[in-house]
Amino acid sequence: xxxxxxxxxxxxxxxxxxxxxxxxxxxxxxxxxxxxxxxxxxxxxxxxxxxxxxxxxxxxxxxxxxxxxxxxxxxxxxxxxxxxxxxxxxxxxxxxxxxxxxxxxxxxx
Amino acid sequence: xxxxxxxxxxxxxxxxxxxxxxxxxxxxxxxxxxxxxxxxxxxxxxxxxxxxxxxxxxxxxxxxxxxxxxxxxxxxxxxxxxxxxxxxxxxxxxxxxxxxxxxxxxxxxxxxxxxxxxxxxxxxxxxxxxxxxxxxxxxxxxxxxxxxxxxxxxxxxxxxxxxxxxxxxxxxxxxxxxxxxxxxxxxxxxxxxxxxxxxxxxxxxxxxxxxxxxxxxxxxxxxxxxxxxxxxxxxxxxxxxxxxxxxxxxxxxxxxxxxxxxxxxxxxxxxxxxxxxxxxxxxxxxxxxxxxxxxxxxxxxxxxxxxxxxxxxxxxxxxxxxxxxxxxxxxxxxxxxxxxxxxxxxx
Numbered sequence: 001x002x003x004x005x006x007x008x009x010x011x012x013x014x015x016x017x018x019x020x021x022x023x024x025x026x027x028x029x030x031x032x033x034x035x036x037x038x039x040x041x042x043x044x045x046x047x048x049x050x051x052x053x054x055x056x057x058x059x060x061x062x063x064x065x066x067x068x069x070x071x072x073x074x075x076x077x078x079x080x081x082x083x084x085x086x087x088x089x090x091x092x093x094x095x096x097x098x099x100x101x102x103x104x105x106x107x108x109x
Numbered sequence: 110x111x112x113x114x115x116x117x118x119x120x121x122x123x124x125x126x127x128x129x130x131x132x133x134x135x136x137x138x139x140x141x142x143x144x145x146x147x148x149x150x151x152x153x154x155x156x157x158x159x160x161x162x163x164x165x166x167x168x169x170x171x172x173x174x175x176x177x178x179x180x181x182x183x184x185x186x187x188x189x190x191x192x193x194x195x196x197x198x199x200x201x202x203x204x205x206x207x208x209x210x211x212x213x214x215x216x217x218x219x220x221x222x223x224x225x226x227x228x229x230x231x232x233x234x235x236x237x238x239x240x241x242x243x244x245x246x247x248x249x250x251x252x253x254x255x256x257x258x259x260x261x262x263x264x265x266x267x268x269x270x271x272x273x274x275x276x277x278x279x280x281x282x283x284x285x286x287x288x289x290x291x292x293x294x295x296x297x298x299x300x301x302x303x304x305x306x307x308x309x310x311x312x313x314x315x316x317x318x319x320x321x322x323x324x325x326x327x328x329x330x331x332x333x334x335x336x337x338x339x340x341x342x343x344x345x346x347x348x349x350x351x352x353x354x355x356x357x358x359x360x361x362x363x364x365x366x367x368x369x370x371x372x373x374x375x376x377x378x379x380x381x382x383x384x385x386x387x388x389x390x391x392x393x394x395x396x397x398x399x400x401x402x403x404x405x406x407x408x409x410x411x412x413x414x415x416x417x418x419x420x421x422x423x424x425x426x427x428x429x430x431x432x433x434x435x436x437x438x439x440x441x442x443x444x445x446x447x448x449x450x451x452x453x454x455x456x
Contacts, residue, residue, distance in 0.1 A: 032203040035439050036196065077200050080159050084204040087163050088177065 044070040115420025118198035119190025126417025134173035155193035184423025187215030188444030195440040225418035230405035241381030242267035259309030269313035296351020375402035429453035
């Protein structure tokens with residue numbers, strides 16, 4: 001059995017490349033998602049960068065478990081941001097609501 | 110003229126509202142309702158909000174008959190609240206702000222409630238009783254701050270009610286508090302419960318443990334006290350609801366009255382989800398009548414968390430010149446009412 005500390009010098013890493021329709025949309029996602037810091041107890045380093053119309057996100061963590069949690073919560077935010085751009089990006093009111101899972105009804109007005 | 114869109118999602122409600130110069134244009138909302146006996150958890154609530162929020166933004170624009178270009182500012186709830194649901198509102202608000210090239214403002218949830226209550230009722234400088242599932246505060250305005258005169262030292266009054274509803278397995282639809290209020294109307298017998306006022310502060314967690322034992326004696330933690338020959342009296346759910354409401358509302362009325370006396374104010378404004386409880390409004394009314402005061406209350410559209418209140422408070426801040434760079438548009442679980450400089454009030 002290796003001691004637990006053996007992995008500290010070799011962190012688990014993951015890089016995600018997310019392409020967008022335009023460099024402008026990629027920049028919006030970059031700015032929106034850069035705001036939130038990783039929780040301090042998460043021990044995950046997250047770095048965002050832009051390569052033209054591709055958003056590049058790099059994660060590194062000591063434990064795979066932490067890496068997974070960080071990526072999962074990042075994806076939740078990313079998908080919401082992408083859906084918002086898709087729905088309100090070009091012609092805001094001309095596009096039909098084709099976003100799965102959203103409903104336009106309300107329980108009160 | 111300021112036209113503001115507000116997004117609220119600090120607890121189990123997700124709402125979007127649009128206000129134009131004090132005129133309500135849209136106020137739509139969806140509530141995450143859990144099965145009886147279960148509370149709402151951060152992750153699941155955030156999922157609910159993610160699925161509802163974009164539809165609500167569309168619905169609000171449609172109802173207001175506005176285009177994004179007509180808006181002046183996008184507002185969202187910065188805190189206090191549960192982080193995952195708050196983040197849903199913040200992400201959408203940030204994205205919309207950049208897409209539509211509109212300024213963005215983060216609003217304190219409590220300030221949203223207070224300003225909405227003042228707008229709807231026209232109360233000028235009231236003592237504010239802010240009672241909801243997450244907050245219990247008696248607030249008075251002084252020198253550009255909403256100052257907290259008294260508050261709960263443990264759980265919020267709405268949390269106490271919600272959890273009691275869970276214990277006796279009441280429905281969470283439309284809200285646990287509403288169902289307690291309805292059941293309490295059938296209560297006949299007042300059961301004595303602990304009455305916990307500590308100076309200007311209140312405490313509800315001990316009352317909750319006490320009533321939990323009354324509702325379900327098998328859960329009794331302190332087994333030593335069990336006496337075989339003395340059977341436990343059985344209380345009906347209606348009596349328990351009635352007694353719980355009477356006790357905790359009396360505590361709230363007491364600290365509110367003391368704040369009124371201290372500030373020499375004769376107006377009370379009740380805001381927050383528990384504020385739409387008619388028994389609380391009635392009890393506050395009796396107290397105010399005795400003091401020749403006046404109580405202002407609002408209905409569930411504006412009392413329960415909504416996007417409109419965020420839009421309105423944000424619009425007031427915007428008019429006063431508030432700005433927020435995108436880097437500061439984060440969310441925070443703890444954000445006290447008195448941290449906000451109220452520079453939009455002239456008094």
